[in-house]
Amino acid sequence: MKVLKYKKIKNKYRVYFDNDIKIDLNDNIILKYELLLKKEIDSKTFDKLVLDNNKEDIYNKAVNYISIKIRSKDEIYNYLNKKGYDKEDINNVIDRLKKNNLINDDLYIKSYIHDKFYLSSDGLNKIKRYLIDLRLDESIIDKYISEINREDIIDKLNKLVDKKIKSNKTYNGNILRMRLVNYFYELGYDKSDIEEILNTKSLVDIDNGIKEYNKLYNKYSKKYEGYELENLIRNKLYQKGYDLNEIKKNID
Numbered sequence: 001m002k003v004l005k006y007k008k009i010k011n012k013y014r015v016y017f018d019n020d021i022k023i024d025l026n027d028n029i030i031l032k033y034e035l036l037l038k039k040e041i042d043s044k045t046f047d048k049l050v051l052d053n054n055k056e057d058i059y060n061k062a063v064n065y066i067s068i069k070i071r072s073k074d075e076i077y078n079y080l081n082k083k084g085y086d087k088e089d090i091n092n093v094i095d096r097l098k099k100n101n102l103i104n105d106d107l108y109i110k111s112y113i114h115d116k117f118y119l120s121s122d123g124l125n126k127i128k129r130y131l132i133d134l135r136l137d138e139s140i141i142d143k144y145i146s147e148i149n150r151e152d153i154i155d156k157l158n159k160l161v162d163k164k165i166k167s168n169k170t171y172n173g174n175i176l177r178m179r180l181v182n183y184f185y186e187l188g189y190d191k192s193d194i195e196e197i198l199n200t201k202s203l204v205d206i207d208n209g210i211k212e213y214n215k216l217y218n219k220y221s222k223k224y225e226g227y228e229l230e231n232l233i234r235n236k237l238y239q240k241g242y243d244l245n246e247i248k249k250n251i252d
Helices: 027-032 043-068 073-082 087-099 105-119 124-133 138-145 150-167 173-186 191-198 206-220 226-239 244-251
Strands: 003-009 012-017 021-025
Touching: 012 027, 021 027, 021 043, 027 043, 043 073, 043 087, 073 087, 105 124, 105 138, 124 138, 150 173, 150 191, 173 191, 206 226, 206 244, 226 244
Parallel strands: none
Antiparallel strands: 003 012, 012 021
């Protein structure tokens, strides 16, 4: 097979052979098979060249994926696997990436923990669960998690709690507290830290509680009275996190 001409196509070269054959080759494949010098290749060598070029394509795909941000070995494997590449070729590419220091789990763990903690709402427990799911070394994960300052954890959680309380328009008291504990626990924070911070917050809006009481009283006093009315209002308020006795103190 004779090489007729080359044409630059983005980051490859389209190589035209006789018999109407053309293929886009990576430049290092052209150099490896000395096509610039020999200008000719037999069919057996051509088949090997095609296989090597495909492997180079997989490698370049992985490098481009890594160039967006640091990736773990599992992320790269899953990415290439979804592209439909052969598993053996993927593993060979991963070995090559490791050899070229383009996969570094230690650096990945450190960067992921730092970015997720300081640039998202996630707590360290959620961050750790994600990294473990990627089958990364737990001892390395713990090492970098332990470097996060305790004051930074409390400060971040305190700000998030304040923001969540401020945006709340529906719940009060114990119901609000329970929902906040569950919400931030799912985000990856320790329950003890959540409880400690919530103990410093006012979770009952008395003014809104009084408004709610008046609304319920006006609605149900036309049909109920006495103990029955009070018990009904008490239960309705409790469902929203209010304590009738506390509201009555403020009304009086």
